[in-house]
Amino acid sequence: MKVGILAAGGIAAKMADTLNGLKHPEIELYAVASRSVERAQEFARKHNMPVAYGSYEELAADPAVDLIYIASPHSEHHTHAMLCLKHKKALLVEKAFTANEKMAREVLAYAREQNTLVTEAIWTRYMPSRRIIAQALKDGKIGSVHTITANLGYRIFNKERIFKPELAGGALLDLGVYPINFAMMFFGHDIKEISGTCVKGESGVDMIDSMTLIFADGKAATLHATAMGPADRNGIIYGDKGYMVVTNINNPEKVEIFNADHKKIEELPLPEQVSGYEHQVISCLKAIKEGAIECPEMTHQETLDVMRVMDSLRTRWHIHYPFE
Structure with missing residues (x-):
């Protein structure tokens, strides 16, 4: 399973270090994408990755990529997940899954339509x-x-x-x-x-x-x-x-x-553990092998339930994001 990482920040680096340390015979740290090709290339060099892209679209379109780990800010998860699902890429989406439950429902509905694995990277669920x-x-x-x-x-x-x-x-x-x-x-x-x-x-x-x-x-x-x-x-x-x-x-x-x-x-x-991040990727590998579109450790419904709790709290606190 070739893994691509979307975004090249701190949490992406932790995942890259984890997969390098895991040395799993069926998991390969393959590609990284950033909005800056220079940043992607630097990240790839540092983490011994063969491929670096200067756009997220290139990563999503790469036929060699089996799983994409979305490590961008919460506000971008919906957009990036929908982009990757258009290319039927299995996804491990960093928590919080999206900014709100409505966005989460749209992503998960598209995953079902595409018959493609999507799961939330709330690592404690997989440990x-x-x-x-x-x-x-x-x-x-x-x-x-x-x-x-x-x-x-x-x-x-x-x-x-x-x-x-x-x-x-x-x-x-x-x-x-x-x-x-x-x-x-x-x-x-x-x-x-x-x-x-x-x-x-x-x-x-x-x-x-x-x-x-x-x-x-x-x-x-x-x-x-x-x-x-x-x-x-x-x-x-x-x-x-x-x-x-x-x-x-x-x-x-x-x-x-x-x-x-x-x-x-x-x-x-x-x-x-290597870092604790490895368990969610191993779960994705198993799900892909089984043709599943969700992981049992964090089902789609469980992701929606958590998003609903956070939406409820933000409503009480009168906190709304500009893009909502």
């Missing part, structure tokens, strides 16, 4: 740690679960992709998507109530988010995201017999079980 955590909860290690808290924060308020409304900026789509996914991975998608507040920056997009999800079965998730500085990134799942602490919901490093007396009774072993 082995997800299955390990879910199994521990199923085994009753903390009893009957009732509440999740999760947070994610980095000092990125000064980055264009965060503060510019025209790039679908704000903490929610870039950071809040992770605690939301963390809660929905383990508590499901049947959400009864969505509420929250935010603190906006000068450009009018959210910089600090406080979010609460109430699930139909009575469980609750209290979530936090901030672009103003670092957070501890912890996710905690509470049960009636104890609680589980996940260190770094963005890429779990440690999963610890505590009893009702707050004593650590177990640490769940996590497997070694």
Whole structure:
């Protein structure tokens, strides 16, 4: 499977480094595209890629490309996905999948029409740690679960992709998507109530988010995201017999079980990874081999459900992007 990368920024570099480190016999890091051919060529040289394109159209039209990883800003995901699907290219689209649910529906409808794989690159959904955590909860290690808290924060308020409304900026789509996914991975998608507040920056997009999800079965998730500085990134799942602490919901490093007396009774072993990005690409390879148009780790419906949660929050916060 020859992989092309659309856009040549930081997250694209992380994916390139991951695939080079993976050394998978069936996965080849093949091409990169940027709006600047010089930038694409520099990226290709740095990451040992044979092909560099100065336009996204050239990448989409290359018959050798089997999978395209879309690593452009949120605001561009819809346009770039539709371009690639016109050429029936399988897609791994970086989170947030699109800027809103309407755009997501259009992309996924076109994918079905083209009978072409499209999946969202929310990497935590594909990691082995997800299955390990879910199994521990199923085994009753903390009893009957009732509440999740999760947070994610980095000092990125000064980055264009965060503060510019025209790039679908704000903490929610870039950071809040992770605690939301963390809660929905383990508590499901049947959400009864969505509420929250935010603190906006000068450009009018959210910089600090406080979010609460109430699930139909009575469980609750209290979530936090901030672009103003670092957070501890912890996710905690509470049960009636104890609680589980996940260190770094963005890429779990440690999963610890505590009893009702707050004593650590177990640490769940996590497997070694290249970076964590590899699992979603391996899932795409499997789906392509099977002729599937979605990956089981993040189905089309699950992507739409998450987009709907974020749309609901932005509506409450009166945040609308200029292109909507």
